[in-house]
Amino acid sequence: MSALDGSIVIISLPAIFRGIHLDPLDPANIGYLLWMIMGYRLVQAVLVVTLGRFGDMFGRVRVYNAGFAVFTVASILLSFDPFMGAAGAIWLIGWRVLQATGGSMLTANSAAILTDAFPAEKRGFALGFNQVAALAGQFIGLIAGGLLAVWDWRAVFWVNVPVGIFGTIWAYRKLRDDGVRQRGRIDWWGNATFALGLSGILVAITMGLQPHDGQTTGWHNPAVIGLLITGVLLLVVFVVIESAVAEPMIQLSLFKIRAFSAGNAATLCASLAQGGLQFVLIIWLQGIWLPLHGYDYADTPLWAGIFLLPLTAGFLVAGPLAGALSDRFGARGLSTAGMLLFGATFIGLLALPVDFPYWAFAALIALNGIGSGMFAAPNTSSIMGSVPTDQRGVASGMRATFLNSGTALSIGVFFSLMIVGLASSLPSALTQGLTQQGVPDATAHQVASLPPVSTMFAAVLGENPLEHLLAPSGVLQTLPAANRDTIIGHEFFPDLISAPFHHGLTVVFIASALLALLAAAASLSRGRATRPSAPDLLVRPRD
Template sequence: MTGTLEKSRRGFPTSADHPNYKWVALSNTTLGMLIATINSSIVLISLPAIFNGIHLNPLSPGNVSYLLWMLMGYMLVSAVLVVTLGRLGDMFGRVRIYNLGFALFTVTSIALSLDPFDGGGGALWLIGWRVLQAVGGAMLMANSAAILTDAFPAAQRGMALGVNIVAGIAGSFIGLVLGGLLAEWNWRAIFWVNVPIGIIGTIWAYRSLHDTGLRRPGRIDWWGNLTFAVGLTALLAAITYGIQPYGGHSQGWTNPWVLAGLIGGVLVLALFTWIEKRVTEPMFPLGLFKIRAFASGNVAGLLASIARGGLQFMLIIWLQGIWLPLHGYRYEETPLWAGIYLLPLTVGFLAAGPIAGHLSDKYGPRLFAAVGLLVMALSFGGLLILPTDFAYWAFAGLVFLNGLGGGLFAAPNTALIMSSVPAHLRGAASGMRATFQNAGMVLSIGVFFSLMVAGLSSHLPATLNDGLAAQGVPPEAAHTIASLPPVGTLFAAFLGYNPIQELLGPQLLGQLPPANAATLTGREFFPNLVAGPFHDGLMIVFWLAIGMSVIGAIASLVKSPKPVT
C-alpha cells in the first residue's frame, strides 16, 4: 500500500493531494476553455460554408432569423446559464458539473456534424444542437476558474488563471482561422474537429480531476433560476432582434416585440433581484457585490468584453468588406484571410496573458488590469486615425497592441474577482464573471452593429444611389436598392458575399452592359463606395470603445477595505 502511494506521488497524479495535481487541473480546464470559446467564433467565419452546405441563402429576408441565431445563440445561452451552473457546482461539486459539460459538449458536436436536413430544417437542427452545445460550454466556463482557484495557492493563482483565461479569449480568435481553414474543406469539419478533442478531454477529466474546494449542499433556488433565465434571455434576444430592420426603419428598436423584450427583461431581472434578497439559499448571493473588488472587477470585465467584442466584429467587416477586396482577394476568400490577418491580435493575447498573471501574483493585480485596459484604449485611438485602406504593418501593430492590452487585463482581472470571494462561493462567482463576459459579447454586437448601421444610414443611401446610377443602373432600381436597410450590406460583407452582386441580383445585372456589370461586381466598386460612410461609423464605435476601456481601467483600481482570501 505504501509503495503504491509513493508511486502515485512520484508518477502521474491520481489524487488531489499529489503535488502535481494542480498542473493536471490547469491543463485540462485550459483545454476545456479553449474548445468552448473556439466554438463561439468558429461558426462565425464558417457561416457561408454552412448555409451553402444546407442549401439556404442566409441573406433572404425570411432567413435572417436563422442567421442571427446561428451567430448569437451560443453566446446568449452561455450568458444565461453560467451563473446557475456555477452555483450548482458549489452545491454538488465543481468537477462533477465540469465533467458533465465536457461529455455533453462532445455528444452535441457529433450531432451537429450529422445534420441530415436541408434548408430551414437543417438550420433548425444546427440551432437546436448549438443551444445544447452551449449548455455544455457553459458548464465548462462556469466551473473552470473555480476549479483552478481551489487547486492553486494564492501565490500562483494569477499565473494559473492567466493561462486559462487567455487561452479562452485567444480561442475566440483561433476559431476564426480554424473555421476558415476547415470550411474550405467541408463545412461539417468545423464540428468534427471537436469530437476527438472532446473524447480525450472528457475521459481525462473523469479520470484525473477531483473536487478540492468547499462544498455547501443546499436547495435549488427555482424561482431565482427561472426569473434570471427569462429576464436575461428576453433582454439579450431583444437586443439581437433590434439589429433587424422593421416597419421601414433601418433597425428594429421600434418593434413592439423588441420593446417588450427590453422592458420585460429589465422588469423580470428586477424581480430576480427582489427574490434573491429574500430566499435563504439564493442562486446568486447578491451580497458578493458588497465586496468592492468583486463588483468593480466585474464592471471592468463587462466593459472590456463589450469593447473587445465590438472590435472583433468591426475588424472582420473592415477586412472582408473593404481592405481585402481592394488588395485583390475574392469575396468568397475573405473570411479565411480575415482570420489570418487578425493573428497579431491573438499573438498579443498569448504573449501578455501568462506573464501578466505571473507578475500580478508578485505585485498585485489591480495595476496590471488597469494598464491593460489603457493599452487597449491607446490601440483604439490608433485605429481611429488609420485610413480605411491602411498599410498592413500599421494595422498589425495596432491589433497586436490591442491583444497585448487584453492579455495584460484578463488574468489579473479574473484573479482579482476570484480571490475576493469566500471559498464556498467560488462557483457562483466564476459563473457571474462568465455571465458578464458572455453578455458583453452579445451586447457588443447589438451596440456596435446599431451604431454602425445608424452611421451608414445617414451617408450610404445617397452614395450608393449615385454610384449605381453612374454605372447605368436604372434610376428607379438604383433608388430602391439605395433605400434598403444597410444591415443587409453589413451582413453580406461579414459573410464573405459580394454585397453589390447580392443587392442587384442576376436579372438586373444581366440587363447592364458587360463592362458596367463587371465594374459593379468587381473588387473595388463596393469598397471605394462604402469606405467613407464606414469610416464615419468606425469613428463612433472606437470612441465608445475608448471610453469603456478608460472607465474599466478606473474601476480596476478600486480597492476593497478588507480583501477575502
C-alpha cells in the same frame, strides 16, 4: 473548445448556408443568421451563474466533466443536419443551444477549479493560461473555420468531436475535486427570474438588429420594447428574491467585497468595449480592406483571420506574464494599466484611414491584445481570490455572466451604430453608383433598398452583395463588359461603403475608448491586495 466554437461558425456561415440551401443575404433569412451568431452567446450569458452554483453544490469537476460530454454530443448532432432550407437552420440553431449549454458547464467552473487547485501565490499565472486558452480559441476558430469550410461545412462541427471525447475521458480520469461543497436547496424562483430576465434583454437586442416595418432596425418594434422592459423588471424581481430567500442563487453580500464588485464592474466595461471589436475588425477587413488589396471575396474570411493574428499574439504573450506578475505585485496596477493601453489603441485605430497601411494596423491590434492580456488574468485572479471558498463556483459563473452579457450587448450596440451609419448614406450612394454604370433606375433603387444589416452581413460572410443581387435579374449580362467588371470587381462596393463605414467606426471606437477608461477606473478602485483567507491556504489531500 467552447470559445473556438463561438467564432468558427461565424467564418463558416457562407458554407453552412450553402450546404443547407439557404440564401444568407435574403432579408427573410436574416433572423436565422443572427440567431446562429447570437444564440450561442445568449445561452452562455444566461446559464453560467446557475451552472456555477450547481458546481458549488454538487461538485465543480462533476459539472465540468459533464460539460465535455454534452458539448461533444451536441457537436455530433449538429453535423448530421437532415434538413434543408429554414428547417435545416432551425435544427442548427436548436442544437447550438445544447452545445452552448455544454460550453457553459465548462466555462462556469473552469476558473473555480483552478482557484481551488492553485495556491494564492500561483493563481494569477494559472488563470492567465485559462484566459489565453479562451481568446486563442476565438481566433483559432476564425482560421480553422476558413480552412474546414472549404472542405465540408460539417467539418466545422466534426473538429470538436475528437477533442471532446479526449477531454471527457481525460477529465474523468485525472481531475480531482479539491473545492469546498455547499449543500443546499436550489433557488428555483431566483434561477427562473434571472434566466428569463436576462434572456428577455438579450433576445430584444437580437431582434433590434433586424429590420422592422420599413425601418433599418427593429428598436422601435413594440415587441422589442416590451421584452426590454419585461427583462429589466424580472431582474429587479430577481434581486428582491435573492435578498429574501434563505439559500439564494447568488449571495448578494459578495458585492460588498470591494475586489469582487470592482473586478466585475471592470469585466463588464471591458467586455462592452471589446465584445463587438472582433466583428467590426472582420467587417473592416473583409468588406473593405482585403477587396481593395486584390483579395477575392470568397477568400476574405480566411485571410481576415490570418491578418488578425497580431491581436491573438499580443494576448498570448501578455496573458500568462501578467498573471505571473500579479501573483507578486497584485492585480490593481497591472489590470488598470492594461485597460489604459487597451483604450489608447482605439484612439490609434480611429486615426487610421479606411485603407490603412497594414503595419500600423497590426501594431495597434497587437497592443490591443497586450492590453487585454494585462487586464484579464490579474482581474480574474483578484475576483476569484476575494470570495469564500464555498462560493467560487457561483463567483466564476457571475464573472462569466458579466463577460458574456457585455459581449452580447456590445455586438448589438455596435452593429446598430454601424447599421444606422450605413443607412444614412449608403442607399443614395448605391443608387447613384449603379446608375452611373448603366444599371436601370428601377433595378438600382431595388438593390439600394436592401436592408443595411444585409450589407453588414455580406461583409462578414465574404460576399459581394451587388453581384449576388444583380445576377438573378440578368442585368449584368446586358451591361458593357467594362461596366460589369467594375461592379463585380474588388473596388466598387468597398469604395461605396467606405465613407458611411468610417463614420460608424468613429462612433464605435470613441465609445470603446470611453468604456475602457471606465474599466480602468473600476479596476483602480478595487483596493490593495489582501492575504488569502485561511481556507485558501489549506492543501486538501488527494486520492
